[in-house]
Amino acid sequence: EDQVTQSPEALRLQEGESSSLNCSYTVSGLRGLFWYRQDPGKGPEFLFTLYSAGEEKEKERLKATLTKKESFLHITAPKPEDSATYLCAVHARSNDYKLSFGAGTTVTVRA
């Protein structure tokens, strides 16, 4: 069974204090790994898809990286508007369509 574990559960940062979120996964062949941002009371907002180990993608202050066992979401010099829950999901080759989600990391950035 596919498993996705995110750590830490919660992260409190000072504005400008860079940090990383971890997503460890176990799947029978990775088709893709996804990062989403979710604000309270809203649906997940797509951020990145990573397909193979060594791949990196960036968007503003966010950078996602992928290895064969885990992915990191790096937040560089965060601002209060980066406060949200960040979700990781994997799409396994054994599934045509099903995504398995981690529990998320809730990031709070204080001004």
Next chain:
Amino acid sequence: SAVISQKPSRDICQRGTSLTIQCQVDSQVTMMFWYRQQPGQSLTLIATANQGSEATYESGFVIDKFPISRPNLTFSTLTVSNMSPEDSSIYLCSVLENTEAFFGQGTRLTVV
């Protein structure tokens, strides 16, 4: 990316009643999905809504409790039937575009 509209955005319902949630996509998509997100937890797939055939339900979810319609390639509904407080959750509609999944804004359901 696909734009997904869900209605209602939130509702408070009496136990024993049913609520139908609508999902409209701005483009034709083959597969639409319904997820549940219970308070403080991550997303769990309820079912896949297939156009022209019955929905495919995940383990732990049944058609009598969560009937789904998919009348065309841009629209789907999820009904939460005979509700109990345990059904209080956010319900999310999703579509798969190429290999990327996009979500609606969700319906926050509270059952009292």
